[in-house]
Amino acid sequence: MALRIGDKAPDFEAETTHGRIRFHDWLGDGYGILFSHPKDFTPVCTTELGYLAKLEPEFKRRNVRVMGLSVDPVDAHERWRADIREVTGGDVQFPMIGDHDLHVAKLYEMLPAETAGTSEGRTAATNATVRTVYIIGPDKLIKAMLIYPMSSGRNFDEVLRLVDSIQLTASHKVATPVNWKHGEDVIIVPSVSDDEAKTRFPSGWTTVKPYLRVVPQPRG
Known part of the structure; x- marks a missing residue:
């Protein structure tokens, strides 16, 4: 397999x-x-x-x-x-x-x-x-x-970017959008309700579509 x-x-x-x-x-x-x-x-x-x-x-x-x-x-x-x-x-x-x-x-x-x-x-x-x-x-x-x-x-800058995304999304309930780079805005994953998002992201977010909520990259 x-x-x-x-x-x-x-x-x-x-x-x-x-x-x-x-x-x-x-x-x-x-x-x-x-x-x-x-x-x-x-x-x-x-x-x-x-x-x-x-x-x-x-x-x-x-x-x-x-x-x-x-x-x-x-x-x-x-x-x-x-x-x-x-x-x-x-x-x-x-x-x-x-x-x-x-x-x-x-x-x-x-x-x-x-x-x-x-x-x-x-x-x-x-x-x-x-x-x-x-x-x-x-x-x-x-x-x-x-x-x-x-x-x-191979593009090892891309491998490094991918590592940044993997490590960030392993620690926070977010996903990274197309061409994302460290420090840029990210996406709240759909499995997180708005009520949970208020706790996780108290500074708020931008709702582009009900399934697409954009938030500054979490720190830590």
């Missing part, structure tokens, strides 16, 4: 550039991002990793841990890291999984479960589906999934 939003993120043990980890233990009680790459030394992924390395402090500030995955061995990741630093100026500090046996890629359904062998001899094209971003909550449930083709670089 395919993984869906709300499913438990599969746990695993793997070798990484930070040593051997158990994923759920590594996540701890915060949020996590697991994002994957079809192959080391690929051009689009090189730019992505460099940018995310520079953006990582923003994720840390939100109590979000970042982990990458590529199907190549850990020693290849270390060599690739030097290229990434040279090309982008970003120094990758977060762990990168060496998924040489394809175990995690198959566990997270980036590759078919029946895929045989190891990363040896495989190309980026044969691993084209290993291009996923998972956002995982403190409860270890999948909160969001984004899947990209190899030819399109």
Whole structure:
């Protein structure tokens, strides 16, 4: 059965550039991002990793841990890291999984479960589906999934925006409208009655439609 939003993120043990980890233990009680790459030394992924390395402090500030995955061995990741630093100026500090046996890629359904062998001899094209971003909550449930083709670089500013929305809406009975950014107005969810809304949002709100009530972003 395919993984869906709300499913438990599969746990695993793997070798990484930070040593051997158990994923759920590594996540701890915060949020996590697991994002994957079809192959080391690929051009689009090189730019992505460099940018995310520079953006990582923003994720840390939100109590979000970042982990990458590529199907190549850990020693290849270390060599690739030097290229990434040279090309982008970003120094990758977060762990990168060496998924040489394809175990995690198959566990997270980036590759078919029946895929045989190891990363040896495989190309980026044969691993084209290993291009996923998972956002995982403190409860270890999948909160969001984004899947990209190899030819399109991921927008990690959007991933950060999505984290802001997920964290806000987990704490308050609100939803975020189209193109919302942190600090902008939000929507009171329809399940909240006007009477409850008066308690939750004592400063009031704007009723656009009976089902669309807009309120300043809650704090805290």
